Amino acid sequence: xxxxxxxxxxxxxxxVEALLFAAxxxxxxxxxxxxxxxxxxxxxxxxSLRVRYEGRGVELECVAERWRFRTAPDLSFMMTEEREEPRxxxxxxxxTLAIIAYHQPVTRAEIESVRGVSISKGTLDLLLExxxxxxxxxxxxxxxxxxxATADRFLEHFGLASLYDLPGAAEMKAAGLLDLSLPTGFxxxxxxxxxxxxxxxxxxGDAPEFAQDFVGD
Amino acid sequence: xxxxxxxxxxxxxxxVEALLFAAxxxxxxxxxxxxxxxxxxxxxxxxSLRVRYEGRGVELECVAERWRFRTAPDLSFMMTEEREEPRxxxxxxxxTLAIIAYHQPVTRAEIESVRGVSISKGTLDLLLExxxxxxxxxxxxxxxxxxxATADRFLEHFGLASLYDLPGAAEMKAAGLLDLSLPTGFxxxxxxxxxxxxxxxxxxGDAPEFAQDFVGD
Amino acid sequence: xxxxxxxxxxxxxxxxxxxxxxFVVDLDGYEGPLHVLLALARTQKVxxxxxxxxxxxxxxxxxxxEARRRNFSLAADYLVMASWLAYLxxxxxxxxxxxxxxxxxxxxxxxxxxxFRLQKLEAMRKASxxxxxxxxxxxxxxxxxxxxxxxIVPSDRIDASLYELMAAYVGQRRKDQARHYNPTQRVEAFAxxxxxxxxxxxxxxxxxxxxxxxxxxxxxxxPGPSQASFxxxxxxxxxxxxKEGAMDVRQEWAFEELWxxxxxxxxxxxxxxxxxx
Numbered sequence: 001x002x003x004x005x006x007x008x009x010x011x012x013x014x015x016v017e018a019l020l021f022a023a024x025x026x027x028x029x030x031x032x033x034x035x036x037x038x039x040x041x042x043x044x045x046x047x048s049l050r051v052r053y054e055g056r057g058v059e060l061e062c063v064a065e066r067w068r069f070r071t072a073p074d075l076s077f078m079m080t081e082e083r084e085e086p087r088x089x090x091x092x093x094x095x096t097l098a099i100i101a102y103h104q105p106v107t108r109a110e111i112e113s114v115r116g117v118s119i120s121k122g123t124l125d126l127l128l129e130x131x132x133x134x135x136x137x138x139x140x141x142x143x144x145x146x147x148x149a150t151a152d153r154f155l156e157h158f159g160l161a162s163l164y165d166l167p168g169a170a171e172m173k174a175a176g177l178l179d180l181s182l183p184t185g186f187x188x189x190x191x192x193x194x195x196x197x198x199x200x201x202x203x204x205g206d207a208p209e210f211a212q213d214f215v216g217d
Numbered sequence: 218x219x220x221x222x223x224x225x226x227x228x229x230x231x232x233v234e235a236l237l238f239a240a241x242x243x244x245x246x247x248x249x250x251x252x253x254x255x256x257x258x259x260x261x262x263x264x265s266l267r268v269r270y271e272g273r274g275v276e277l278e279c280v281a282e283r284w285r286f287r288t289a290p291d292l293s294f295m296m297t298e299e300r301e302e303p304r305x306x307x308x309x310x311x312x313t314l315a316i317i318a319y320h321q322p323v324t325r326a327e328i329e330s331v332r333g334v335s336i337s338k339g340t341l342d343l344l345l346e347x348x349x350x351x352x353x354x355x356x357x358x359x360x361x362x363x364x365x366a367t368a369d370r371f372l373e374h375f376g377l378a379s380l381y382d383l384p385g386a387a388e389m390k391a392a393g394l395l396d397l398s399l400p401t402g403f404x405x406x407x408x409x410x411x412x413x414x415x416x417x418x419x420x421x422g423d424a425p426e427f428a429q430d431f432v433g434d
Numbered sequence: 435x436x437x438x439x440x441x442x443x444x445x446x447x448x449x450x451x452x453x454x455x456x457f458v459v460d461l462d463g464y465e466g467p468l469h470v471l472l473a474l475a476r477t478q479k480v481x482x483x484x485x486x487x488x489x490x491x492x493x494x495x496x497x498x499x500e501a502r503r504r505n506f507s508l509a510a511d512y513l514v515m516a517s518w519l520a521y522l523x524x525x526x527x528x529x530x531x532x533x534x535x536x537x538x539x540x541x542x543x544x545x546x547x548x549x550f551r552l553q554k555l556e557a558m559r560k561a562s563x564x565x566x567x568x569x570x571x572x573x574x575x576x577x578x579x580x581x582x583x584x585x586i587v588p589s590d591r592i593d594a595s596l597y598e599l600m601a602a603y604v605g606q607r608r609k610d611q612a613r614h615y616n617p618t619q620r621v622e623a624f625a626x627x628x629x630x631x632x633x634x635x636x637x638x639x640x641x642x643x644x645x646x647x648x649x650x651x652x653x654x655x656x657p658g659p660s661q662a663s664f665x666x667x668x669x670x671x672x673x674x675x676x677k678e679g680a681m682d683v684r685q686e687w688a689f690e691e692l693w694x695x696x697x698x699x700x701x702x703x704x705x706x707x708x709x710x711x
Contacts, residue, residue: 069578071576073575082579
């Protein structure tokens with residue numbers, strides 16, 4: 001049942017609407033374009049759908065640079081049957097998540113230096129396991145510490161189109177609050193970093209060090 | 218966030234729209250009415266939604282006196298013909314990939330010895346086809362088994378600059394994956410230091426044997 | 435969103451107490467010295483950068499004092515912070531002509547840096563609040579409850595994260611280890627009852643202070659408890675005898691040698707060990 005004529009704008013819009021409705025997850029413009037005739041203006045169709053659904057019970061939203069339909073936030077009170085009891089994040093976990101989100105890529109030591117306490121066991125695991133946070137790479141500094149960043153799941157959960165949309169990020173950046181390097185000569189003692197047992201030194205020979213770490217009796 | 222005033226018709230329509238969209242299955246008028254303020258005219262809201270969606274990519278459909286949204290029937294070709302193979306890695310594939318990543322270069326027999334089960338033919342094929350894994354060489358041992366290693370696509374996908382950046386034991390510990398209950402002698406190999414001195418490069422003429430390796434049995 | 439990041443905050447818990455020097459001593463509510471300082475700073479009701487560090491230091495010292503008075507066990511980092519603040523305060527109060535030693539930055543700079551650090555922590559606090567205030571998936575907003583039977587899977591990416599890869603690897607290795615699990619011999623321990631009997635036998639000979647290791651039985655060749663077990667059980671048994679009033683134990687410092695002596699006659703080296711933390 002192939003279409004012989006080139007579909008017009010309205011038809012493209014219909015198809016994009018259908019694709020987004022049917023999809024199990026958010027779709028990128030590229031995902032959508034792949035299923036449309038060549039040359040279809042996906043961006044235009046999305047923009048026009050967005051206007052069409054504005055103020056409706058269902059709205060088109062951009063998360064992690066992908067598009068999805070979702071119910072209007074002001075109707076949340078009605079959705080009792082669909083609501084899932086979210087896993088409670090502790091205050092510490094939330095703060096850690098915020099630091100990772102606003103400072104990424106960020107090392108464990110940097111997170112700890114902003115909070116002034118070492119990260120308790122379980123905090124990072126939980127965030128990793130929930131898929132909000134991912135390991136991103138290694139900092140090219142001595143010790144080559146692993147850096148953390150947020151994952152798409154984080155943006156999808158909080159309905160953010162991209163990291164630029166983090167609330168207040170621009171203001172914080174302008175105020176220098178997202179700068180990880182501290183002012184010169186800053187020497188508040190950092191007791192959380194005093195003991196090295198909470199650190200995970202990364203060296204060439206990960207293995208022997210590890211053996212020491214874990215196997216030691 | 219409860220609404221104090223009686224919602225008007227348009228608001229009732231919005232709510233019905235959201236309910237039908239988020240519901241896990243078709244809803245009857247009674248199902249819907251139960252979740253709306255008393256006296257809300259559900260029939261009218263449904264009728265008006267039906268008109269609103271007529272000819273759109275998504276339509277409101279009645280089956281067995283229940284209502285649900287579904288994509289327009291004339292667009293079904295989009296939902297099937299261009300459907301792509303889902304690319305979620307199966308558990309077996311992920312596990313195999315992990316062992317290849319950490320133990321490379323590694324032979325099929327070695328992978329199987331860690332996993333304790335034989336690898337199904339499709340698993341390695343899939344990883345090779347996806348470009349995550351490549352044939353690396355032949356072990357200089359009897360039978361000259363083929364060795365596997367990760368390919369560039371693997372590094373790209375996981376955002377690693379080099380194999381040197383693959384998280385080691387320290388990161389596994391930080392992520393809560395390793396704990397003190399590990400037996401002695403557990404170590405995570407460092408794949409960036411894997412030498413090639415006990416293997417020969419794969420040659421062109423190897424192809425038939427390779428086929429044997431995969432197609433066998 | 436801008437509004438959420440104005441410097442006015444409502445730390446109601448702190449503000450309700452109002453009084454200049456009163457604060458809530460509730461360590462559970464704070465995660466560390468910096469969090470306490472932030473809460474205290476809020477009572478000054480000024481921009482964090484214009485904070486009076488001297489006053490903040492006083493408040494913090496009073497906090498630590500109060501906490502100790504109420505017998506909260508304070509972590510070392512609270513005390514380290516207290517002494518550093520006391521030092522900073524004294525430097526801030528010194529006339530400016532008095533130069534700090536060596537290459538130490540001026541006290542005002544250190545104070546400003548502390549204020550800045552508090553501001554950063556504060557920003558993250560507000561950021562996490564602002565995030566939680568957003569509509570969240572499956573709590574406030576919902577995607578389609580019943581996607582089409584022919585599901586369109588977003589396929590330009592593969593769902594596998596580094597974390598999953600690590601988890602898969604560790605899972606495999608664990609299974610591998612479990613398959614080759616080979617229990618080692620049961621560790622034999624020197625039973626406490628035996629240790630008690632041993633100690634009672636030897637007690638008459640302990641007229642003088644004797645090191646623990648000379649009191650404990652010495653391991654001989656062949657199977658049996660390890661030397662560590664002999665020592666540990668003997669120590670446990672000796673503490674029981676101390677409780678019974680049959681002997682004394684003392685130690686000069688942590689990790690120093692332990693000395694044992696029967697109670698009663700004989701030249702003593704001092705008071706018995708006090709088992710208080």
